[in-house]
Amino acid sequence: xxxxxxxxxxxxxxxxxxxxxxxxxxxxxxxxxxxxxxxxxxxxxxxxxxxxxxxxxxxxxxxxxxxxxxxxxxxxxxxxxxxxxxxxxxxxx
Amino acid sequence: xxxxxxxxxxxxxxxxxxxxxxxxxxxxxxxxxxxxxxxxxxxxxxxxxxxxxxxxxxxxxxxxxxxxxxxxxxxxxxxxxxxxxxxxxxxxxxxxxxxxxxxxxxxxxxxxxxxxxxxxxxxxxxxxxxxxxxxxxxxxxxxxxxxxxxxxxxxxxxxxxxxxxxxxxxxxxxxxxxxxxxxxxxxxxxxxxxxxxxxxxxxxxxxxxxxxxxxxxxxxxxxxxxxxxxxxxxxxxxxxxxxxxxxxxxxxxxxxxxxxxxxxxxxxxxxxxxxxxxxxxxxxxxxxxxxxxxxxxxxxxxxxxxxxxxxxxxxxxxxxxxxxxxxxxxxxxxxxxxxxxxxxxxxxxxxxxxxxxxxxxxxxxxxxxxxxxxxxxxxxxxxxxxxxxxxxxxxxxxxxxxxxxxxxxxxxxxxxxxxxxxxxxxxxxxxxxxxxxxxxxxxxxxxxxxxxxxxxxx
Numbered sequence: 001x002x003x004x005x006x007x008x009x010x011x012x013x014x015x016x017x018x019x020x021x022x023x024x025x026x027x028x029x030x031x032x033x034x035x036x037x038x039x040x041x042x043x044x045x046x047x048x049x050x051x052x053x054x055x056x057x058x059x060x061x062x063x064x065x066x067x068x069x070x071x072x073x074x075x076x077x078x079x080x081x082x083x084x085x086x087x088x089x090x091x092x093x
Numbered sequence: 094x095x096x097x098x099x100x101x102x103x104x105x106x107x108x109x110x111x112x113x114x115x116x117x118x119x120x121x122x123x124x125x126x127x128x129x130x131x132x133x134x135x136x137x138x139x140x141x142x143x144x145x146x147x148x149x150x151x152x153x154x155x156x157x158x159x160x161x162x163x164x165x166x167x168x169x170x171x172x173x174x175x176x177x178x179x180x181x182x183x184x185x186x187x188x189x190x191x192x193x194x195x196x197x198x199x200x201x202x203x204x205x206x207x208x209x210x211x212x213x214x215x216x217x218x219x220x221x222x223x224x225x226x227x228x229x230x231x232x233x234x235x236x237x238x239x240x241x242x243x244x245x246x247x248x249x250x251x252x253x254x255x256x257x258x259x260x261x262x263x264x265x266x267x268x269x270x271x272x273x274x275x276x277x278x279x280x281x282x283x284x285x286x287x288x289x290x291x292x293x294x295x296x297x298x299x300x301x302x303x304x305x306x307x308x309x310x311x312x313x314x315x316x317x318x319x320x321x322x323x324x325x326x327x328x329x330x331x332x333x334x335x336x337x338x339x340x341x342x343x344x345x346x347x348x349x350x351x352x353x354x355x356x357x358x359x360x361x362x363x364x365x366x367x368x369x370x371x372x373x374x375x376x377x378x379x380x381x382x383x384x385x386x387x388x389x390x391x392x393x394x395x396x397x398x399x400x401x402x403x404x405x406x407x408x409x410x411x412x413x414x415x416x417x418x419x420x421x422x423x424x425x426x427x428x429x430x431x432x433x434x435x436x437x438x439x440x441x442x443x444x445x446x447x448x449x450x451x452x453x454x455x456x457x458x459x460x461x462x463x464x465x466x467x468x469x470x471x472x473x474x475x476x477x478x479x480x481x482x483x484x485x486x487x488x489x490x491x492x493x494x495x496x497x498x499x500x501x502x503x504x505x506x507x508x509x510x511x512x513x514x515x516x517x518x519x520x521x522x523x524x525x526x527x528x529x530x531x532x533x534x535x536x537x538x539x540x541x542x543x544x545x546x547x548x549x550x551x
Contacts, residue, residue: 003324004210004321006326007320007321007324007326007329010326010329010330010333011317011329011330011333012333014329014330014331014332014333014334014337015333015334015336015337016337017111017334017337018114018333018334018335018336018337018338018341019337019340019341021111021114021115021118021334022114022337022338022341022342023341024118025117025118026118026119026458027345027431027433027439027440027443027458028120028431028440028443028447028453028456029117029118029119029120029123029440029443030342030345030438030439030440030443031176031180031438031439031440031441031443031444032117032123032127032440032444033117033338033342033440034180034305034306034309034338034339034342034438034439034440035176035179035180035183036113036114036117036126036127036130037114037309037313037334037335037338037339038180038183038184038187038309038312038335039130039131039134039183040110040114040130040134040313040331040334040335041184041187041188041191041309041312041313041315041316041331041332041335042134042186042187042190042316043134043137043316043327043328043331043332044187044190044191044194044315044316044319044328044332045134045138045190046137046138046141046325046327046328047191047194047316047319047320047322047323047325047328048156048190048193048194049138049141049142049147049153050141050144050146050147050323050325051194051197051198051201052149052152052153052156053141053142053144053146053147053148053149053150053153054146054147054148054149054201055148055149056201059197059200059275060197060200060201061149061152061197063193063194063196063197063200064152064193064194064197065152065153065155065156066156066193067156067189067190067191067193067194067197068152068153068156068157068160068190069156069157069159069160069163070160070186070187070189070190070193071160071186071187071190072156072157072159072160072161072164073160073161073163073164073167073183073186074164074183074186074187074190074312075134075160075164076160076161076164076165076168077163077164077165077167077168077179077183077186078164078168078183078187079127079130079131079134080164080165080168080169081167081168081171081176081179081183082127083124083127083128083131084168084169085173085176085444085447086120086123086124086127087124088173088444088447088448088450089120089123089447089453090120090124
């Protein structure tokens with residue numbers, strides 16, 4: 001049960017950190033915040049890598065590869081589009 | 094890579110994710126913040142690839158190359174006006190990936206008992222991830238105009254949704270107590286796909302800022318659930334950060350409409366056409382032209398622009414920029430009043446105006462803008478309706494209590510709109526019939542271009 005309890009600690013504390021960080025973000029940046037946060041949720045990619053990497057084959061690997069594709073689209077696309085948006089917010093000097 | 098080193102890489106990654114999110118909080122540091130979060134992801138991915146458990150690389154390489162290509166194309170090609178759809182699509186991919194990870198992990202253990210905690214976590218991952226996926230597909234359809242923006246309702250809809258949800262909860266519990274049956278996993282995925290569709294179709298287009306925020310939160314929570322399945326703290330942490338971000342935005346959007354989340358989810362707002370009673374006094378709206386309105390703007394000292402979804406539909410942001418430039422050249426002070434739910438996602442108007450190079454300092458939020466409104470000579474409403482509807486102050490109205498931009502406190506109001514039709518809420522807007530309101534019936538892009546030209550020549 002130890003590892004589960006640790007997981008719950010991490011989850012609860014990270015939620016608090018998230019709330020505190022994001023509450024202060026001005027409305028102007030809400031869209032890039034959302035797409036940036038969305039790219040972070042693609043962290044599930046490392047889970048997908050672990051699943052496929054075991055090389056057990058069959059359905060497990062098939063589902064895992066689909067997960068790798070989905071998560072990579074999310075990560076790469078998410079960070080790129082956030083960057084594109086944020087560059088537009090840069091003040092002209 | 095030894096396990097100890099892997100853990101250290103994950104801790105560094107977690108640190109950079111949090112710091113990156115913190116830096117996303119101000120326009121000056123945000124690009125660095127995003128880069129930091131991307132670096133955190135890269136560290137986590139590379140460390141995982143070097144993990145001893147990972148022995149087979151072909152599938153991973155193929156999947157990552159394919160996914161990276163698709164992601165790059167989507168991110169490069171998208172127009173800023175289509176950003177809400179893209180955010181919805183990416184949410185769907187993230188949620189779908191977490192559901193697939195949880196399913197694969199369960200199927201690997203087919204016939205075995207994963208144990209209460211792992212079974213339940215995997216079940217929740219499938220449920221939340223799959224609902225995120227199909228819900229995002231429907232949200233994309235609504236934003237893209239492939240699915241009707243009006244709420245889709247049918248008899249017993251809520252009952253069906255509730256039964257599906259109850260069945261899914263039962264499935265989650267079964268996964269926790271018994272051996273894994275791949276058919277159960279498949280059935281749960283199917284039921285969750287349907288549930289995601291049923292939860293989003295009854296929600297109207299104007300409520301999409303809430304839906305997109307909520308799906309954003311779900312995609313994070315699904316990643317957290319996948320983290321519990323794999324016993325991976327970094328997944329749990331990063332997922333929880335995103336979950337919190339989405340929840341805050343959801344709450345802000347609901348507050349900006351003075352409605353509860355339950356009301357947004359089940360209220361089918363905009364589903365009924367509330368036609369105005371015919372017994373009231375006959376009202377006439379005063380129609381104007383760009384030629385007539387331009388001098389008002391040119392000789393004003395302060396002008397407010399209130400943009401709405403119509404601005405995005407007409408893609409008028411660059412014409413707005415021209416108008417602002419021409420007004421400023423004449424010494425007119427211009428500011429924008431941004432309602433939190435203007436557009437189809439949080440911050441939608443800000444992104445559009447930023448694309449047109451309008452400095453973000455000119456964009457005021459609701460409270461600041463309303464403080465300025467009584468000292469404003471002309472308020473130009475372009476493509477917005479419900480967010481400036483004074484009916485919100487009437488306790489009996491469908492939008493009662495919704496905070497609005499008080500444009501009627503400006504000396505003159507110019508409303509740019511194609512017709513007198515109602516806004517998404519389906520209620521008439523008395524603002525259009527006020528003495529000091531002038532209606533400029535035109536497409537937003539054409540009207541803005543005309544006004545910009547007339548102001549320059551005036």
